[in-house]
Amino acid sequence: MNKKIQLLSILFLGVSQFAFSQIKEEKLVLNKKREPEVKKIEKKKTSVETIKNYPPEEKSQNPVKYTITDVPAVSDFKTSTIQGEDVAPKFDGTAQNNYVQFGMGNYGKILLDGNVSKVLDNKIEVGADVHLLSTSGLKKDYDWKSKQTSASFGAFLNSYGEKGKFNLNAEYGLNNYNYYGIYALEPAADVDLKQKVNQFKVNGYYDFYSNEILNDVRVKSSFLKDHFDAQENQVSILANLSKHAVELGKSGINLNADLGVGLEAVKTDFEIGNKNSSNFFNTNLAPKVTFRKGESYLMLGSLFSFLNAKNSNIQMEQMKNNKTYWFPQAEFQVAAAKEFKFYGGVDGGLKLNTYGDLLQANPYALSDQYLKPTETKYHFYVGLRGDIDETLKYDFSAGFGKMKDIMFFKANNLFDNNYTLNRSAYDFANTFSAVYDDGNVSDIKGSIQYFPLENLIIDGEVRFTKYSLKNYDNIYNVPLVNASIGAKYTMLDKKLLLGFKGIFASDRTTNSYAIEGVGSPNMIFQSTENTNDKVGGYADLNLSAEYKIHKNFSIFALGNNLLSSKYQTYKGYKVLGAQILGGVKITF
Structure with a gap:
C-alpha cells in the first residue's frame, strides 16, 4: 500500500496537472479574487496600516465583484476535518461572474x-x-441509507458611494x-437515520474608503433549526x-491607533436528551497601537471580554456566570529584507x-449539546516569512499556548x-458530543x-498540533499532523x-463502544x-481538468x-471511494 501511494504521488506531481475535489458548499466572500492571491500565506492580521485600493472613482469604473468560494469536501459526504478552498478549475484572469x-x-x-450578477447604472x-x-452514498458498504x-x-447587493461601500x-x-x-x-435496512439542518444567514458590511475614525462596521445574523x-x-x-498613518516627527515612524468594539449574542435550545439550553452575551473591546x-x-494591545x-x-x-477577561495582544516584525521577515507575538481570546x-x-x-466558551489564556508564537524574487513565498512559525475548556468530540454510547x-x-452509538x-x-x-x-503554481501546507490535557490522556478526533x-x-x-x-492526515485517537446483549433471554444491551x-490516517489524492472549447x-x-x-473521518463514517465527475460550464 505504501509503494502504491508513493508511486501515484510521484506520478501526479511529475505531470503537475492537478487541482481538486468534490464540491461541498459555497460562500459569498467580499472582494474574493478568482486568480490565486500571491500574498495568501501571510494570514496573520495586525493593525499595520493597509492601503485600501478602492477610491470611489476607480470603484465606479471597475467595481469589485462577488465570486463564489466553492468548498471541496474531499471524499466525504460532509467533510469535517478538511478545510475548504476555492474549487478548481478556474481560468486565471478570464473567469466570469455569470x-x-x-x-x-x-x-x-x-x-x-451557478452565479449571476449585474451592475446597475446607480453603482449598485x-x-x-x-x-x-x-450523492446516493455507500450502498455497497451499508444496508441502511447513507445518502446526502x-x-x-443566496442573494447579495453591493453599493458603492462617495465615502464607502455597502454590502x-x-x-x-x-x-x-x-x-x-x-x-x-x-x-434493519429501513432504519430511520435522518438528520436535516436548515440555516438562514443575513450579513451586512459597510467599509469606509479612508481609515479615519470609523473604519468599518459588520453585522452578522444566523437562524438555525434541525430535524430534532x-x-x-x-x-x-x-x-x-481607527486613526492611521500619523507621522511621529521626522523619525520615519508612523503610528496606527485602532479600537475594535464587538457585541455577540447566542441563544441555543435543544429538545431531546437532557434538553440543554444556553444563552451567551459577550462584549469585546480591543484597543491597540502600531x-x-x-x-x-x-503592535501593542489588549482584548477585554465581558x-x-x-x-x-x-x-x-x-x-449563571458573569465574568470579565483580559487577554494580551502584541506582535512585532523585523524585516531585514523582503526575503527574510522575522516575527513573533502573543495573543488570546474567548470563543x-x-x-x-x-x-x-x-x-x-x-x-443536544452542553455549550460553553473556549478560553485561550495566551498563545506565544515566533516565525519567519518572506518573498524570494516573487517566485517563492514561505511562512513558518511555532507557538505554545495555555487554554481552558478546549472543545473536542467524544463518541456517544447508547442512550437506551x-x-x-x-x-x-x-x-446507535453513532453520534458525538462536545467535551471540554x-x-x-x-x-x-x-x-x-x-x-x-x-x-504553473505549486503550494503546500503542513501543521503539527500537540495537546497536553489535564484530565484526558488524549484529545479525541484531532490528528497530530x-x-x-x-x-x-x-x-x-x-x-x-x-x-x-493531495490532502494528508495522521492517525487520530477516539473512544468507541463494543455492545452485546445480556440477560436471559437478552433483555438489555451492555x-x-x-x-x-x-481512526486511521489517510492520503486523499484528487485531480481535475477543464477545457475551454469556446x-x-x-x-x-x-x-x-x-x-x-x-x-473514516469519525468512527464508523466511511467516506466515498474513488469518484469521477464530469460536466459542462457555461459563462455569459
Missing part, C-alpha cells in the same frame, strides 16, 4: 452550481447564486443527511475605529462554541439500553507557494487547466468503552480520492 455548471458522476453524484450591483450537491443532499441559495447578503442553506456511521450494531427541533439564533456586531517603519512594526452566560437542562437549575460551529466541524454531533433496534436515529478540558497546546506550521513558471500539496498548470494558450490536490481506539463554454472532469481509500 456562469452555470452542471455535472454528474458515480455514487449518484449530481452537481449544480445585485446578484444571486445557487449550489446543489447530492446539501444546497444553498448586504442573505443565504439559505440546507443539509439533509443520515447518521449512517453505525459500527457496533446491525440495524434544535434552534439557535445568533447575532454579532463589530465596529472598527508603530511602523517600512516593513518592520511593533461575558454573561446562562446554562440549564432537565437535570439542573439555570446556572463562543455554538451548535452551528459544532455542525461545521462534525455534522454527526448530537442535537433496552434490547431493541427500534430506536431513535441518534441512538484544560491544557496546553504546541503547534508548528508552515506554508509555501512556488511559481516556477508563469503557468495535517498536510496538503497542490498544483495548477495551464496550457494550450490557457484553454486547458489541470490541477492536483456496552464496553475503549478509550484508546484509533470563451463561453467549457467541459470539466474531477477525480476524487483516487487511491479509493474508504477512510
Whole structure:
C-alpha cells in the first residue's frame, strides 16, 4: 500500500496537472479574487496600516465583484476535518461572474452550481447564486441509507458611494443527511437515520474608503433549526475605529491607533436528551497601537471580554456566570529584507462554541449539546516569512499556548439500553458530543507557494498540533499532523487547466463502544468503552481538468480520492471511494 501511494504521488506531481475535489458548499466572500492571491500565506492580521485600493472613482469604473468560494469536501459526504478552498478549475484572469455548471458522476453524484450578477447604472450591483450537491452514498458498504443532499441559495447587493461601500447578503442553506456511521450494531435496512439542518444567514458590511475614525462596521445574523427541533439564533456586531498613518516627527515612524468594539449574542435550545439550553452575551473591546517603519512594526494591545452566560437542562437549575477577561495582544516584525521577515507575538481570546460551529466541524454531533466558551489564556508564537524574487513565498512559525475548556468530540454510547433496534436515529452509538478540558497546546506550521513558471503554481501546507490535557490522556478526533500539496498548470494558450490536490492526515485517537446483549433471554444491551481506539490516517489524492472549447463554454472532469481509500473521518463514517465527475460550464 505504501509503494502504491508513493508511486501515484510521484506520478501526479511529475505531470503537475492537478487541482481538486468534490464540491461541498459555497460562500459569498467580499472582494474574493478568482486568480490565486500571491500574498495568501501571510494570514496573520495586525493593525499595520493597509492601503485600501478602492477610491470611489476607480470603484465606479471597475467595481469589485462577488465570486463564489466553492468548498471541496474531499471524499466525504460532509467533510469535517478538511478545510475548504476555492474549487478548481478556474481560468486565471478570464473567469466570469455569470456562469452555470452542471455535472454528474458515480455514487449518484449530481452537481449544480451557478452565479449571476449585474451592475446597475446607480453603482449598485445585485446578484444571486445557487449550489446543489447530492450523492446516493455507500450502498455497497451499508444496508441502511447513507445518502446526502446539501444546497444553498443566496442573494447579495453591493453599493458603492462617495465615502464607502455597502454590502448586504442573505443565504439559505440546507443539509439533509443520515447518521449512517453505525459500527457496533446491525440495524434493519429501513432504519430511520435522518438528520436535516436548515440555516438562514443575513450579513451586512459597510467599509469606509479612508481609515479615519470609523473604519468599518459588520453585522452578522444566523437562524438555525434541525430535524430534532434544535434552534439557535445568533447575532454579532463589530465596529472598527481607527486613526492611521500619523507621522511621529521626522523619525520615519508612523503610528496606527485602532479600537475594535464587538457585541455577540447566542441563544441555543435543544429538545431531546437532557434538553440543554444556553444563552451567551459577550462584549469585546480591543484597543491597540502600531508603530511602523517600512516593513518592520511593533503592535501593542489588549482584548477585554465581558461575558454573561446562562446554562440549564432537565437535570439542573439555570446556572449563571458573569465574568470579565483580559487577554494580551502584541506582535512585532523585523524585516531585514523582503526575503527574510522575522516575527513573533502573543495573543488570546474567548470563543463562543455554538451548535452551528459544532455542525461545521462534525455534522454527526448530537442535537443536544452542553455549550460553553473556549478560553485561550495566551498563545506565544515566533516565525519567519518572506518573498524570494516573487517566485517563492514561505511562512513558518511555532507557538505554545495555555487554554481552558478546549472543545473536542467524544463518541456517544447508547442512550437506551433496552434490547431493541427500534430506536431513535441518534441512538446507535453513532453520534458525538462536545467535551471540554484544560491544557496546553504546541503547534508548528508552515506554508509555501512556488511559481516556477508563469503557468504553473505549486503550494503546500503542513501543521503539527500537540495537546497536553489535564484530565484526558488524549484529545479525541484531532490528528497530530495535517498536510496538503497542490498544483495548477495551464496550457494550450490557457484553454486547458489541470490541477492536483493531495490532502494528508495522521492517525487520530477516539473512544468507541463494543455492545452485546445480556440477560436471559437478552433483555438489555451492555456496552464496553475503549478509550484508546484509533481512526486511521489517510492520503486523499484528487485531480481535475477543464477545457475551454469556446470563451463561453467549457467541459470539466474531477477525480476524487483516487487511491479509493474508504477512510473514516469519525468512527464508523466511511467516506466515498474513488469518484469521477464530469460536466459542462457555461459563462455569459
